[in-house]
Amino acid sequence: MAQNPEDLLLRTQTSPVQIRTMLANKPPVRVICPGRTYRRDTTDATHSANFHQIEGLYVDTKSVSLADLKSVLAYFAKEMMGTSVTVRFRPHFFPFTEPSVEVDFSCHVCGGKGCNVCKQSGWIEVAGAGMVDPRVFRHVGWNPDEVSGYAFGFGVERIAMIKYGIPDIRWLYENDLRFLSQLA
Numbered sequence: 001m002a003q004n005p006e007d008l009l010l011r012t013q014t015s016p017v018q019i020r021t022m023l024a025n026k027p028p029v030r031v032i033c034p035g036r037t038y039r040r041d042t043t044d045a046t047h048s049a050n051f052h053q054i055e056g057l058y059v060d061t062k063s064v065s066l067a068d069l070k071s072v073l074a075y076f077a078k079e080m081m082g083t084s085v086t087v088r089f090r091p092h093f094f095p096f097t098e099p100s101v102e103v104d105f106s107c108h109v110c111g112g113k114g115c116n117v118c119k120q121s122g123w124i125e126v127a128g129a130g131m132v133d134p135r136v137f138r139h140v141g142w143n144p145d146e147v148s149g150y151a152f153g154f155g156v157e158r159i160a161m162i163k164y165g166i167p168d169i170r171w172l173y174e175n176d177l178r179f180l181s182q183l184a
């Protein structure tokens with residue numbers, strides 16, 4: 001029977017990949033999942049109705065800790081942005097992780113002093129992350145007393161904008177060769 005299009009929702013985040021991965025596998029799992037996501041956002045310099053995320057999920061039978069998550073994201077930050085970048089974790093709420101954090105990189109433009117790019121804060125939000133909520137494990141039939149893990153989701157365009165100093169996300173979708181050739 002055909003589904004009513006009114007009942008369908010384009011995915012707003014790549015997190016559904018986590019559930020499919022855990023339903024189809026046994027722990028440990030380590031996955032990186034790039035994908036396109038959709039939001040009912042009004043397009044402007046920093047928002048787009050569709051963009052890309054990179055989802056990461058690591059679950060092991062041994063105790064995985066928030067310290068593991070922090071070290072992986074700090075390593076990624078330095079590999080992607082250079083060794084001078086510092087990473088900040090802020091407590092936050094996400095439905096699928098507990099505890100949850102928002103992840104900021106120090107602003108590459110001003111080095112953390114404050115500028116227009118970072119709205120004078122010295123920091124730029126790049127990801128959401130946290131420890132997988134035990135209820136998520138129960139829903140896929142895994143015992144949260146036996147497994148633990150972390151998950152994170154980065155905005156790909158956000159990282160590119162920071163790394164290459166791109167002031168407007170729309171430039172990434174206009175297929176202007178004068179712009180694209182600078183990223184080759």
Ligand SMILES: [Zn+2]
Nearest residue numbers: 107110115118
């Ligand atoms: Zn700045």
